[in-house]
Amino acid sequence: MSFQSEIVTWYLKNKRELPWRDTTDPYIIWLSEIILQQTRVEQGKPYFLKFLAHYPNVRDFANAAEEQVLKLWQGLGYYSRGRNMLFTARYVVEHYGGVFPTSYDELVKLKGVGNYTAAAISSFSSNERKAVVDGNVYRVLSRYFGVEEPINSNAGQKMFADLATELIANQEPSVYNQAMMEFGALQCKPKSPRCDECPIQIGCYAFKHKKVGLLPIKLKKVKVRKRWFNYFVGITNDEILAKQRTPGDVWQHLYDFPLIETQGEASLSDVDFLAKTQELFGKQLELKVLESKKHILTHQIIYVQFFAIDNYIVNFNLRTEIKSVKINDFKQLPHPKIIGDFVEKHID
DNA sequence: AAATCGGGGGT
DNA sequence: ACCCCAGATTT
Numbered sequence: 001m002s003f004q005s006e007i008v009t010w011y012l013k014n015k016r017e018l019p020w021r022d023t024t025d026p027y028i029i030w031l032s033e034i035i036l037q038q039t040r041v042e043q044g045k046p047y048f049l050k051f052l053a054h055y056p057n058v059r060d061f062a063n064a065a066e067e068q069v070l071k072l073w074q075g076l077g078y079y080s081r082g083r084n085m086l087f088t089a090r091y092v093v094e095h096y097g098g099v100f101p102t103s104y105d106e107l108v109k110l111k112g113v114g115n116y117t118a119a120a121i122s123s124f125s126s127n128e129r130k131a132v133v134d135g136n137v138y139r140v141l142s143r144y145f146g147v148e149e150p151i152n153s154n155a156g157q158k159m160f161a162d163l164a165t166e167l168i169a170n171q172e173p174s175v176y177n178q179a180m181m182e183f184g185a186l187q188c189k190p191k192s193p194r195c196d197e198c199p200i201q202i203g204c205y206a207f208k209h210k211k212v213g214l215l216p217i218k219l220k221k222v223k224v225r226k227r228w229f230n231y232f233v234g235i236t237n238d239e240i241l242a243k244q245r246t247p248g249d250v251w252q253h254l255y256d257f258p259l260i261e262t263q264g265e266a267s268l269s270d271v272d273f274l275a276k277t278q279e280l281f282g283k284q285l286e287l288k289v290l291e292s293k294k295h296i297l298t299h300q301i302i303y304v305q306f307f308a309i310d311n312y313i314v315n316f317n318l319r320t321e322i323k324s325v326k327i328n329d330f331k332q333l334p335h336p337k338i339i340g341d342f343v344e345k346h347i348d
Numbered sequence: 349a350a351a352t353c354g355g356g357g358g359t
Numbered sequence: 360a361c362c363c364c365a366g367a368t369t370t
């Protein structure tokens with residue numbers, strides 16, 4: 001049997017039941033694929049079900065408010081995906097009369113849809129012969145065929161794309177694509193792959209040359225930036241101080257609290273830090289540390305401190321983006337995970 | 349070509 | 360601690 005036939009046979013026997021697998025509706029597939037970008041199936045699944053329940057079709061999605069979409073997205077990360085989805089849903093209603101496109105060439109023009117996602121939607125919805133190349137496929141191809149070109153170099157991307165295109169010839173595109181990804185996810189895993197019970201062990205370059213742990217090759221490790229966020233929780237009666245995050249930084253468009261970022265851990269005994277807080281909240285300000293946490297992102301480690309503030313006067317001229325909103329309204333807004341967790345734990 | 353964008357899970 | 364996840368977009 002060929003490499004492809006072995007993979008497909010393995011797939012038909014071992015595939016998971018997933019809620020987006022038994023449809024050819026391009027809208028539903030689009031929903032699942034955007035959610036699953038850089039996201040594990042088990043993490044994305046509840047979000048997929050939630051979004052489908054709220055927006056059963058692309059017109060429902062297009063009619064949503066951006067803050068509602070971001071609220072549903074809360075906790076999933078890479079929030080521009082949610083905003084791009086809303087833009088694309090409205091675009092599809094406007095330019096395609098609400099009929100979601102199924103061809104690769106149309107799909108790849110949509111905001112938030114790149115090579116991978118266009119190949120996935122087109123092959124799953126209309127069986128178009130476009131090979132998906134995601135992290136799973138890189139790994140399976142790299143190991144089996146011994147491709148040692150880095151998967152994140154230009155040369156490597158083209159090499160893997162060309163190889164994947166060759167391999168999908170004469171295959172059933174929808175099934176073959178899903179088989180490759182499922183095989184990578186369950187069998188040819190990044191760590192501790194199941195080589196002992198692998199149907200294509202015999203032809204595998206990496207297994208033969210004991211390079212399974214070395215492939216695929218990936219360049220550059222991200223250098224992590226450390227940051228210190230000092231949040232100020234100001235509550236008077238039934239209102240709380242809120243701030244919407246602006247473009248050019250993490251969590252843009254989401255809502256958090258008034259913030260002073262420092263270059264190291266801020267302390268109430270630090271006169272410099274105290275001066276900044278008084279500039280923003282007045283001389284009578286009383287501060288108290290509520291909680292300290294470490295929040296880890298891909299490119300940043302953020303040390304977060306939450307301060308309760310009393311007897312404060314907000315210098316709105318200094319920070320015009322700060323608003324005072326009803327606590328119940330604040331809870332309805334989309335927040336970064338660390339803020340959402342804080343609110344749930346500390347704010348009644 | 350490199351940097352940026354989250355949060356969670358595996359080893 | 361480090362790597363990866365059904366990647367895309369911006370710089």
